[in-house]
Amino acid sequence: MVVRMRSTRSHRNNRRSHFALAPPRLSACVSCGKPRLSHILCPHCGAYRGRTIVNMQARIEKKLKKRVEKEKAAR
Numbered sequence: 001m002v003v004r005m006r007s008t009r010s011h012r013n014n015r016r017s018h019f020a021l022a023p024p025r026l027s028a029c030v031s032c033g034k035p036r037l038s039h040i041l042c043p044h045c046g047a048y049r050g051r052t053i054v055n056m057q058a059r060i061e062k063k064l065k066k067r068v069e070k071e072k073a074a075r
């Protein structure tokens with residue numbers, strides 16, 4: 001296929017006017033009230049549909065412990 005028509009700045013920009021990404025839809029968590037993505041475990045309290053699935057406090061402590069051990073090993 002051969003391109004016959006010059007695409008002007010105006011035509012190009014008009015086409016691109018629909019390319020913007022929409023921001024993610026956030027809803028408030030039932031347990032902690034913080035904004036979270038729908039259909040996904042709450043990253044703040046680890047609850048889904050009002051039930052606690054993951055203990056986030058334990059997860060944070062585990063992460064901290066791992067970081068401390070990594071720093072120890074580096075020295």
Ligand SMILES: [Zn+2]
Pocket residue numbers: 029030031032033034042043044045046047
């Ligand atoms: Zn939450």
